[in-house]
Every structure is written in C-alpha cells, then in structure tokens.
Amino acid sequence: MKITMPLLFMFISTTFFAQHLTVERANHLASLPVKCLQQEYPNKLNQLLIDNTEILSPKVLHPAFYGCFDWHSSVHGHWSLVYLLSKFPDLAQRDFIIAQLKANLSKENIQQEIAYFNKGHEKAFERTYGWTWLLKLQLELESSTDMYAKDLAVNLQPLSDLVVQRYLDFLPKLVYPVRAGTHTNTAFGLSFAWDYAVHSKNIELQKSISDNAIRLFQKDQNCPFNWEPSGTDFLSPCMEEMGIMQRILPEKEFLKWMQSFAPALFTKGFNWEVAKVSDRTDGHLVHLDGLNFSRAWNLYRLIQQYPKQFSYLKPLADQHLNFSLPSVVDGNYEGEHWLASFALRAFDEAAKVK
Numbered sequence: 001m002k003i004t005m006p007l008l009f010m011f012i013s014t015t016f017f018a019q020h021l022t023v024e025r026a027n028h029l030a031s032l033p034v035k036c037l038q039q040e041y042p043n044k045l046n047q048l049l050i051d052n053t054e055i056l057s058p059k060v061l062h063p064a065f066y067g068c069f070d071w072h073s074s075v076h077g078h079w080s081l082v083y084l085l086s087k088f089p090d091l092a093q094r095d096f097i098i099a100q101l102k103a104n105l106s107k108e109n110i111q112q113e114i115a116y117f118n119k120g121h122e123k124a125f126e127r128t129y130g131w132t133w134l135l136k137l138q139l140e141l142e143s144s145t146d147m148y149a150k151d152l153a154v155n156l157q158p159l160s161d162l163v164v165q166r167y168l169d170f171l172p173k174l175v176y177p178v179r180a181g182t183h184t185n186t187a188f189g190l191s192f193a194w195d196y197a198v199h200s201k202n203i204e205l206q207k208s209i210s211d212n213a214i215r216l217f218q219k220d221q222n223c224p225f226n227w228e229p230s231g232t233d234f235l236s237p238c239m240e241e242m243g244i245m246q247r248i249l250p251e252k253e254f255l256k257w258m259q260s261f262a263p264a265l266f267t268k269g270f271n272w273e274v275a276k277v278s279d280r281t282d283g284h285l286v287h288l289d290g291l292n293f294s295r296a297w298n299l300y301r302l303i304q305q306y307p308k309q310f311s312y313l314k315p316l317a318d319q320h321l322n323f324s325l326p327s328v329v330d331g332n333y334e335g336e337h338w339l340a341s342f343a344l345r346a347f348d349e350a351a352k353v354k
Contacts, residue, residue, distance in 0.1 A: 021347045027092045028329055030084045032340040033077035034093060036068040037100050042333075044070045048121050061116060064109040068337045072130035072183070076341040078104065079137040083344060086144045098148050105152045110159050117162055127170065128189025131163045135196035142199070160196075164205055167193055171208050177216040179241070181233025181291060186216065187240040188294075194247050210248045217241055221260045229275045234290030234342075238262065239298035246302065255309065265302075268312045274323040283334040289324035293342035296320040300349035307354070314353060321346045 043058040058066040065074035138160040141153035177186040197205035223238035275288040299317035302310050328339045
C-alpha cells in the first residue's frame, strides 16, 4: 500500500494522536483487517501434522479464521471490525464488512473450526493467546446492538464454550506462569478471558482465573521494567501481569500488591523509553510496535481506575501510543495484518480516561 504525502501527514499530525478515535481514523484502521480478512496467503500455520492427509490449505483447515497471516491475527481482525462497526454506524464499506463477517463466521465454518480444535493432537492449539482473543470477539459480538452480530454470536458460541472448557482444564495444570512478551504470556492470556467470564456471568471461569492468577502472581515483587523490551516482544510482561491482577483484586489489595510488584510506578518522575523498531519489514522485529501499544493500554486502564494514584502516567501512555501509531499504516504487511487491533485496544482504554 502506497501512502500519499497528504495521507501520511494526516497520520503523523498531533491531531491524529488525540485519544479520541474519529470516524476518519476508524476507517483507516478498519481498512487493514478488511484487506486481509479473506486473504489466504501469506499464511503461517501453527499446525502439528500426524500424517500427510493433514496437509491442507489454510482455508480448508480454518474456514472462519484463515486470513490475516495466522489464526489468532484473523480472530482479532474480526474483533477489530465488529468493534468499529459498533462504535461507528457510518463506517465506510459497512455492508461489505458485514458480508465478510457473515461469510467467515457461518455456523458451518465454526463447526469446522471446532473439529480442528477437537483433534487429539491439537489440545494446545492457540493456547492461550488465540483463546483469549476468541473470547474477546465473542464478547464484542454479544455486546453489539446490531442484529448481524447477534446472529454471529450464536454461531461462534460453541467454539467459545469449547475454549472456556480448555481454560478450566488447563489452568490448574499450569504450575508456573509464562512471562514471555509473546503469544504464550499467561497474564495476557487471562485478561480477555476474565472480561468475558464477567460479561457472561460464568462464575466457574471467574473463580478459575482468579484463583490461578493469585497462585501464579501474588508473590511477585519488583518486576524488572529495565528488562523490557526483549528483542521481539509485543506484550509487556510487567504491564500484562499488572492488568490481570488489576481485574481480579479489590482496590486495597491491588494497590498493596502494586507497591511490592511495581514500586517504580509510584514515582512521579517515572520514565520508560518507548520500544524502537529497526526494521518494520521484519515480522518479528515489528512486534515491538505492539509492545508500545500493550504498555499504553495497561497504563490507560490503570489511570482510569486509579486516577488519584497514577494520573501523572498519562503523558507516558500517550508517548507510547503516539510513537507506534504511524507504523500501523506504513504499508508493511508484517505489521498491518495485526497492529490495527493493538492500536484499537489502546484507543479504547485511552477513551475511558477523563
């Protein structure tokens, strides 16, 4: 995608960096998943082959989520579009987008996705990054007032139910958390799942997430902010752990935990250099733009819930959002196929800060 100078100027202007997502910005962000939602190749299959009968095309294997390079990126690409359709009734290409969503999230396609998940050798497929985004999509469909979304929520529900059961089966077995800044990060894998559990009033899932998060994270102290970033992080290990604990702990307990876990954040002079990307055509190095968004959405959420303690962190959150935002539309598919979702997450949390 070639960016014209006027368009580039619009994206790097200070106006664009306001926390409020305008319809013009929404249209540009929507154009990215629209472009790849039904683009089968290039594609990275996270597949375990038992024999040569399983060597099939991405669209055959995953008729709902075959676009946008890999399964999980396709899932949060779908979330991005449902989210934007809900927020912006006049979104450009609205009818076309809804038609794409309906084609992908048909009852038949979801049943095929379930069949893949039910293979005996695929119990760990997309654990837990893809799982948590799927429940985020389910929640967004159920929260929408649009009839198309209600219908698609019904279609998706059986796969979401399967994922919920996967969480219930897996979490007690996880003796140690994964603190990587990539897909296997345990804390991030629990956050959207918790939001869905609360939304759906699933007490069993809430209890499992809460009990296991406390077991895994409550004793953590002095998270090493200076260890971030690792070379290909797209999630902040420190901030994502904070994000799940913020969700499950009452205010007094959370702030006490924070004093031990992240004492540096209570210092008004706290500064954190943004993660810099040396080559945005490298699919792994461009992850660092996602890290900036991950830090931003967690900082905004912290500020929104605890303004008295943390409002001074807003310029830092803004800095991280602003730094990586232009790269979302820089024409490189390595970032375009997924970064719009991360930018929208940051915008969504920023909009809640008063």
